[in-house]
Amino acid sequence: MIHAIVLDIEGTTGSISFVHEVLFPYARARLADFIRHHGDDPAVREQLRAVRELADEPDAQQSRLIEILEEWMKADRKATPLKALQGMIWEEGYRQGDFTGHVYPDAVACMEFWHRMGIALYIYSSGSVKAQKLLFAHSDVGDLTSLLTGYFDTTTGPKKESESYRRIAAHLALSGRDILFLSDTLAELDAAAAANFHTVQLVREKDMAIGDHPVATGFDAVRLPEK
Template identity: 80%
Template sequence: MIRAIVTDIEGTTGSISFVHEVLFPYARARLPGFLRRSAGDPAVKEQLEAVRELAGEPEADQARVIALLEQWMDADRKVTPLKVLQGMIWEEGYRQGDFTGHVYADVLPCLKAWHAAGLALYIYSSGSVQAQKLLFAHSDVGDLTPLLSGYFDTTTGPKKESESYRRIAAHLGLSGHEILFLSDVVAELDAAAAANFHTVQLVRERDMTTGDHPVAAGFDAVCLPEE
């Protein structure tokens, strides 16, 4: 029996376009000013040092660090310091009401139903835990965080590696067979399946590549495995 559901965000709970057309450009435009304004903040300094370490440039000045981060953003690198800094910038945007987090219409009713049925609900995304919490706390349909039991990001591991899903299962104290993973990306679903998770691919757009996983057009079409 399924005891927990872990879901991706982009293309699964919300549109990919929101991330790529709203969130990413917002952070890209505000990154230089944010870092110059907040470079003395301990949390920001920690991430800037992580950028230098990851780039192998321990002596990089602020201008070089900004250039590295902009390069990583343009390449959509899934690296933790970039994701954390983006999350800090997005926090300002959410709190100022510059945007709200996009959620598909079928998501909230299903999250409520699954939560009421006693299923634990978790998020696993390449975006930082901070960014995930902000999106669901400031979503189009209100604060969804009371429905969610926890969040996982790149600090758990890459989403296309099966060991990441084994870590999630161990953290939850469950076997893979007790967890359902929802995503639109076949490689992520393959990795989860290799860790014995049940899987469903969300196919919300036409001409999407599908694999050997059950598919659903929305959360309301997801069939929970009974075994």
């Protein structure tokens, strides 16, 4: 039987619109002020150093760093330091009650059921681990972090590369055939399948491209594969 289930967030456990219509605009509107006020904080300073390195602009001043980050946000670039800084901004929003993390009811019910079955549940998202934990700790239905065993982000590797899933399997000390990956994105599912993961594509939106993976319209339609 499956020993671990790895879950995507956008379009899988929660709506794409929450990320693009709530979280991203919230971070975009506050990014410049956040860096100006917290640029000397050690955690922020470390991410700004990473921005300089990734942008190949070692002498970039604060104003230029803000420009780079805003450009990356506009392009929806999956840059690790950007995701880390967004997570810091979202932390303030969650703690102030400006919003709660959207999680589909069917996802909550199945996560609770699988957890009771003894299956370890993990999140793999392009958002930082910090942002992932905040979303599930401050979800619409309360704190769901007790259901989750661990989290993976872009520090593990790009979600569309099979080597990233091999690293996850190695970290979990499991064969890919022991792991089920759920996502709405074909390129991610293809990469996971290339690492021998079982896969299910979540098709929650109309007119989505369908691949060669088992399909489910919600978590309650997911059938756990047998080896």
